[in-house]
Amino acid sequence: MSKIVVQAVLTAxxxxxxxxxxxxxxxxxxxxxxxxxxxxxxxxxxDKVFMxxxxxxxxAALDLHxxxxxxxxxxxxxxxxxxDRQVARYEEI
Numbered sequence: 001m002s003k004i005v006v007q008a009v010l011t012a013x014x015x016x017x018x019x020x021x022x023x024x025x026x027x028x029x030x031x032x033x034x035x036x037x038x039x040x041x042x043x044x045x046x047d048k049v050f051m052x053x054x055x056x057x058x059x060a061a062l063d064l065h066x067x068x069x070x071x072x073x074x075x076x077x078x079x080x081x082x083x084d085r086q087v088a089r090y091e092e093i
Contacts, residue, residue, distance in 0.1 A: 001058040003036065003092040008052040011084040015048040021078050022050060028070040029054070034061020048083075062089070 012018035019042070026038050034057040043049035056062040065071055 001060075004056045004059055004062045005090040005092065006052070006054040006056070006062065006087065007090070008054075008085065008087040010050045010052070010078075010082055010086075011046075012048040012050065013081055013083050015042075015050075018048075018050060018078060018081050021074060021081070022052070025070060025074040028068075029065060032061070032065055032068070034058070034064060059091075 010018065010022075019040075022040050026040055029035050029038050035054065036057060037053070037055040039053045041051040041053070043051070056065065
């Protein structure tokens with residue numbers, strides 16, 4: 001089974017509020033057995049742009065993450081604070 005990488009670029013309406021929510025979801029996600037890495041980054045050029053880099057053990061681990069209560073809560077809370085959300089998934093080769 002291949003590791004799965006998720007790269008998300010989020011453009012916030014309010015950078016401080018989004019950063020706080022991202023920090024919370026990162027903490028909860030790192031508790032998941034299948035989450036190997038969860039890094040948050042903020043753009044040097046635009047403080048409203050964030051990049052998330054996540055690595056999961058396999059597709060099943062990512063599926064469990066997406067089905068988790070804390071992920072659903074995160075999506076609900078952050079949606080109105082975002083101007084844009086781009087997500088790409090990759091498999092390790």
